[in-house]
Amino acid sequence: MNKYELTVVVNAKIEEEERTAVIDKVKALIERFGGTISDVDEWGKKRLAYEIQKMNEGYYYFIHFDADSTAPHEVEQRIRIMDNVLRYLCVKNEA
Secondary structure, eight states: OEEEEEEEEEETTSOHHHHHHHHHHHHHHHHHTTOEEEEEEEEEEEEEEEEETTEEEEEEEEEEEEEOTTHHHHHHHHHTTOTTEEEEEEEEEOO
């Protein structure tokens, strides 16, 4: 099992319930592919470095999880087509 950190930037123009549903769906994807979530950090609304889809702000979430090496690819494939996710990045923690 490897340790990973998934960063997700969610559309700031949607309601809180919808944002929660998006993050719950991402967490369900991680667990579906054999990952175990250890921590979820919500950084809240932050200004984006550059405009994405005519938006200047987004909600930042950092999800720490343990999984096999194939899980991040599978999760990213599904996050890529989610409507309210502006950006995502999954990196392996070497610590």
